[in-house]
Amino acid sequence: MTSTPPMAETDEPTARQQAVLDAVLSLMVEEGDQLTMTAVARRASCSKETLYKWFGDRDGLLTATVRWQAARVRAGRYDRPTLDIATLRDSLKGFAETWLTVISSPTSIALNRLAIGHAASRKSNLGSIVLANGRFAIGERLRPVLEAGREAGLLAFEDSETAFRTFFGLVGRDVQIRLLLGDGLTFAPDEIARDAARATDQFLTLYGRPTTARRA
Amino acid sequence: MTSTPPMAETDEPTARQQAVLDAVLSLMVEEGDQLTMTAVARRASCSKETLYKWFGDRDGLLTATVRWQAARVRAGRYDRPTLDIATLRDSLKGFAETWLTVISSPTSIALNRLAIGHAASRKSNLGSIVLANGRFAIGERLRPVLEAGREAGLLAFEDSETAFRTFFGLVGRDVQIRLLLGDGLTFAPDEIARDAARATDQFLTLYGRPTTARRA
């Protein structure tokens, strides 16, 4: 083996490297701003030299961190498209709950703040990584569910992307922007469940075939 | 008059100070990251000493800038609550168009990025200022419209805040977060109009009284 290469973009970090990235995440959540290389090295009990050898520079470290968190979140199940309305509703509600849980988690908030700050400077593409693994990933996962619902005659829409974006809006509403801006908005788990159910019902009211969808 | 006080939080900046704040805004939009005191002084053709005398420190300058932009946006009209469905729909559509126009403007994007970055460090409350003059301000302006609609029997909801948040979600969907993260999302004016109309129709489908609301 040659000397450890600079974390070749694609392949999985070693266990030790994962520990470092977890240190970055925890530091990001707790200290917010003070995400300095020195602080990371101290928190991860490693030397700055190692950080630079492994990740190239600060940007590389942040990119690896975002990828690492993305990989962890992406390790979810894959919903099998279903045919009856109850299962469809459950599927949608599940997506909504997952999404609300993710965007209201401290890790997601810190990560999005970081990526947004980075999008301001043109230097790197943390923003697109976060988008690809957040907003767009969930869109891709939900699309087959929606289209299966249409095949089964449960939903009516022309463009699944448009339908998804409506669902997205009904679920997220003003939650993410408020949290990112530091609003002290908190979610009890049952609130998330209630919001997810409401959004799902509203979506079915808008896009469900008349046979079924009715709200309370 | 004593020597110019440090911009007493509340009162309006002088014309010259407004010019400085406009320089900050333009710099923020164009350069994103490089919002340094030196750059501001150069752009505004004033001395750093003056900046510090007027605004105290960097944070004070940014706060004043956010307030200044907020005041400019807030200078909108006040819709008179209306009684027939067509006017109500127009009102809602107008709000939706305004909101979409605002959040997709370069100034808003830059300002929100700045405030979000600041919300990460606990130092100041730019985030709450932006929230108060963005999300919450429009909520307060829309509420009387919604409640007038309910009085007139055109809308049905229990909590106007909940109804508004649904409208907010239907209008904004994923637009703001995508723009903040640097997605190359653009709006032609007619797209904004179409989106606003769609969101309004959807909202009326969800909350309109059965007598009228039906979508195409």
Added chain:
DNA sequence: GCCGAACCGTAACGTACGGTACGGTTACCT
């Protein structure tokens, strides 16, 4: 014409932080 206040332009200071260098330690290989 003179004074002082406000302001411009720029130089100077202090610090924080990204990045590098280096000596010491551990651990593995032979």
Added chain:
DNA sequence: AGGTAACCGTACCGTACGTTACGGTTCGGC
């Protein structure tokens, strides 16, 4: 045991930037 590679801890360097200080200029009031 000896050699070597990875890594820790820390000292060090250069720079960017917030903040302050200062000399020079403009301008309104007397």
